[in-house]
Amino acid sequence: MLEFAGVCYLDTPKTGSTFIRDFLTRHIDGKPLRGHKHRRLGYFHDRSKFHFSSCRDPLDQYASLYRFGCEGKGAFFAHQRMHGTKLLETYGELGGFEAWLEMILDGPIDSYLSRRAAAMFLPGLGLMSNRFMLLNLRGFANPLLRPRSDVGLRRALRTRYIPDAVVKTETLNADLLALVEGPLLPHLRKPAQARKLLADGARRVNTTAGETGRSGISGALLARLEAAEWPHYEILGYPSRQ
Numbered sequence: 596m597l598e599f600a601g602v603c604y605l606d607t608p609k610t611g612s613t614f615i616r617d618f619l620t621r622h623i624d625g626k627p628l629r630g631h632k633h634r635r636l637g638y639f640h641d642r643s644k645f646h647f648s649s650c651r652d653p654l655d656q657y658a659s660l661y662r663f664g665c666e667g668k669g670a671f672f673a674h675q676r677m678h679g680t681k682l683l684e685t686y687g688e689l690g691g692f693e694a695w696l697e698m699i700l701d702g703p704i705d706s707y708l709s710r711r712a713a714a715m716f717l718p719g720l721g722l723m724s725n726r727f728m729l730l731n732l733r734g735f736a737n738p739l740l741r742p743r744s745d746v747g748l749r750r751a752l753r754t755r756y757i758p759d760a761v762v763k764t765e766t767l768n769a770d771l772l773a774l775v776e777g778p779l780l781p782h783l784r785k786p787a788q789a790r791k792l793l794a795d796g797a798r799r800v801n802t803t804a805g806e807t808g809r810s811g812i813s814g815a816l817l818a819r820l821e822a823a824e825w826p827h828y829e830i831l832g833y834p835s836r837q
Contacts, residue, residue, distance in 0.1 A: 610649040651764035721823035
């Protein structure tokens with residue numbers, strides 16, 4: 596999270612969060628109160644603040660995670676290498692991404708995550724949706740409060756969903772500009788500078804939009820992915836790629 600006196604950003608991994616954190620640090624009035632990357636809010640957080648988060652098409656998130664692995668980078672790849680998981684066989688191979696994605700969707704989730712991380716996830720829900728919910732749904736990491744099914748998750752989203760707004764990586768500048776013209780405006784040092792930066796098309800950091808399209812991905816695998824990552828389509832409004 597990155598928290599200021601009146602604004603809190605919930606920095607979902609691999610969604611342009613590096614750029615957003617830098618933008619807020621430069622333009623929000625006052626110093627951050629807390630700035631731990633990808634850390635969750637406490638259950639009894641200050642709800643009077645404006646909270647917002649970021650999201651990204653899950654297929655592109657998976658592609659980015661796979662690409663990092665092919666380059667030998669990232670904590671996810673480091674875990675696979677340390678434990679010698681089957682995912683290692685797919686990196687850099689012809690058709691490797693589809694094979695890698697299929698293995699992840701096959702699960703179980705603790706076959707490619709640490710037990711500690713997997714214990715905070717909802718089985719059956721996709722990796723990217725679990726990551727999003729950990730930051731954006733109050734109590735999701737708590738086994739006593741975590742929903743136990745998709746039905747329970749839908750119910751919890753009606754009462755425990757934190758963000759007042761969510762910006763999409765694919766339309767990041769436009770979405771941030773809308774916030775600058777709206778709820779972020781009272782908290783900005785120099786609104787004109789913030790507007791200009793976004794209007795000039797400042798470059799995002801650590802994301803590549805539209806990485807995969809449908810190249811090399813079967814319709815059946817896409818259907819499985821979209822079923823596992825249903826909150827991105829049902830709640831966050833991403834269109835189906837099928």
